[in-house]
Amino acid sequence: MHAPRHHASVHTTHTQVGLRHFEVLPSTFEETLDKGAFPTGAAYAVATARAKAAQVAACVRAGDSTRQALILAADTVVQAADGSILEKPDGEGDAARMLASLAGTTHAVHTGVSLVVLPAAVAAGDGGEEATTAPRATFVGFSETTAVTFA
Numbered sequence: 001m002h003a004p005r006h007h008a009s010v011h012t013t014h015t016q017v018g019l020r021h022f023e024v025l026p027s028t029f030e031e032t033l034d035k036g037a038f039p040t041g042a043a044y045a046v047a048t049a050r051a052k053a054a055q056v057a058a059c060v061r062a063g064d065s066t067r068q069a070l071i072l073a074a075d076t077v078v079q080a081a082d083g084s085i086l087e088k089p090d091g092e093g094d095a096a097r098m099l100a101s102l103a104g105t106t107h108a109v110h111t112g113v114s115l116v117v118l119p120a121a122v123a124a125g126d127g128g129e130e131a132t133t134a135p136r137a138t139f140v141g142f143s144e145t146t147a148v149t150f151a
Helices: 004-017 041-063 092-102
Strands: 069-079 105-118 138-150
Touching: 041 069, 041 105, 041 138
Parallel strands: none
Antiparallel strands: 069 105, 105 138
16 A cells, blocks of 8 residues: 655655655565564564565666666564554444554564665677576565554
């Protein structure tokens, strides 16, 4: 799901970091990773961000195999005191249930970020062949965790 506030943040800050051109390409990655396969909510958030970035990178490469790109993806989850990982609620009722389950507890908010570097394609062969090969993408992931107490 694409968050409008994230889109606004990118529009506001892209010039501050020297980006001349950018596009917002929402990921269509279905967030279905097995939460039980990750030791922490932070690891799950990083893996989800990486999967989102990889999906967008594949779409970029499919559209133009010679295109250079930096792809930034993020995912935020809440890890309850009992260790369960909560994602975006499915509606108002689900949101109310989640908030009630967090009442009176300290929980962690994990944001995982993945940066993918897609270098430009390089010419293949000898003697001016037009074929190109796309070099492998470089993935960098990290997370930030904040402890929150909900009264």
